[in-house]
Amino acid sequence: MILVLKQNPEQEKVDSLINMFHEKGFSTNVSRGESHTIVGLIGDTAHLPVDLISSMDIVESVTRVSEPFKAANRKMHPDNTVIDVDGVKIGEGFFQVIAGPCSVESEEQVTEVAQDVKASGATLLRGGAFKPRTSPYAFQGLHADGLKLLLEAKKATGLPIVTEIMNVNHLDLFADVDIIQVGARNMQNFDLLKELGKCSKPILLKRGLANTMEELLMSAEYIMAGGNSKVILCERGIRTFETKTRNTLDLSAVPMLKKISHLPVIIDPSHATGISWMVAPLAKAAVAVGADGLMIEVHNNPSKALCDGAQSLDPQQFDKLMQDIKGRVEFEGKTFARHFECPF
Ligand code: PEP
Ligand code: MN
Numbered sequence: 606m607i608l609v610l611k612q613n614p615e616q617e618k619v620d621s622l623i624n625m626f627h628e629k630g631f632s633t634n635v636s637r638g639e640s641h642t643i644v645g646l647i648g649d650t651a652h653l654p655v656d657l658i659s660s661m662d663i664v665e666s667v668t669r670v671s672e673p674f675k676a677a678n679r680k681m682h683p684d685n686t687v688i689d690v691d692g693v694k695i696g697e698g699f700f701q702v703i704a705g706p707c708s709v710e711s712e713e714q715v716t717e718v719a720q721d722v723k724a725s726g727a728t729l730l731r732g733g734a735f736k737p738r739t740s741p742y743a744f745q746g747l748h749a750d751g752l753k754l755l756l757e758a759k760k761a762t763g764l765p766i767v768t769e770i771m772n773v774n775h776l777d778l779f780a781d782v783d784i785i786q787v788g789a790r791n792m793q794n795f796d797l798l799k800e801l802g803k804c805s806k807p808i809l810l811k812r813g814l815a816n817t818m819e820e821l822l823m824s825a826e827y828i829m830a831g832g833n834s835k836v837i838l839c840e841r842g843i844r845t846f847e848t849k850t851r852n853t854l855d856l857s858a859v860p861m862l863k864k865i866s867h868l869p870v871i872i873d874p875s876h877a878t879g880i881s882w883m884v885a886p887l888a889k890a891a892v893a894v895g896a897d898g899l900m901i902e903v904h905n906n907p908s909k910a911l912c913d914g915a916q917s918l919d920p921q922q923f924d925k926l927m928q929d930i931k932g933r934v935e936f937e938g939k940t941f942a943r944h945f946e947c948p949f
Pocket of ligand 2: 708912
């Protein structure tokens with residue numbers, strides 16, 4: 606439910622209105638615009654007396670939000686959400702590139718790739734330690750040891766790290782991870798989403814292989830309903846009848862999700878296509894449709910990668926792409942951040 610307050614309401618009255626809703630178990634999001642203050646009310650509002658609330662002296666209008674996603678809804682939160690990861694901001698005017706190998710394979714591999722992608726301008730390091738593989742016989746990741754190696758690479762480069770969680774029981778192992786990724790296959794693992802809602806770390810939520818945008822937002826809602834509003838949405842391609850590419854990149858998800866939600870949206874062109882030479886053109890397209898960032902797989906020797914080598918860029922290809930998209934990001938009026946290290 607959305608309450609638009611009358612112009613210049615007395616702060617005391619706003620506070621007591623909000624406290625009243627909090628006492629009744631609702632959470633609120635207050636947006637102060639130039640002329641109006643909007644209060645987004647989240648919770649089961651079905652039985653709230655709209656007429657009574659409308660008649661309160663500081664309330665101008667009351668509207669029910671018809672969509673099932675509430676906290677993630679732009680109507681509740683008209684401004685874009687910006688997520689700050691250790692000074693690396695994602696959203697609004699801040700464009701970030703998350704890069705690194707599909708899987709963490711060894712200390713040299715992940716640290717080398719981390720140094721290379723940092724030098725090219727990536728601001729966050731990715732790398733899977735727990736890998737969701739179609740075959741149980743395929744490399745499953747280095748698990749806790751992989752997380753340790755990622756932390757070593759973080760120490761060596763200063764890049765915050767993004768890595769996937771598959772099992773809620775592993776949450777303690779993720780204590781030093783900067784962004785926890787929920788992969789496409791776990792987008793509707795509701796118990797996992799509920800637990801992540803209780804933590805304060807940003808969550809990178811990837812769209813499921815066969816899920817609608819509304820289902821993606823409902824999964825974000827699970828996390829946000831638990832109190833964690835730091836959700837980054839990621840379009841990584843969906844299943845269609847097309848077989849030339851691994852998935853079909855739904856670029857329309859970017860403008861649509863950004864219209865109906867305030868959360869940042871990034872694109873993963875690597876998993877979307879499964880083909881390394883297609884990553885650059887689709888990364889450029891992602892910038893043009895308004896994405897807030899990219900997630901790109903980079904390997905120091907893609908032909909020897911234990912996972913997803915065919916879609917991985919080598920460091921030179923990644924560097925070329927980064928030089929190319931920099932101007933495009935700036936053309937869109939966004940800041941193409943580089944990793945900044947304090948020189949003293
Ligand atoms: C990944 O990012 O390593 C991954 C497995 O991606 P997705 O969940 O999109 O398939
Ligand atoms: Mn991968």
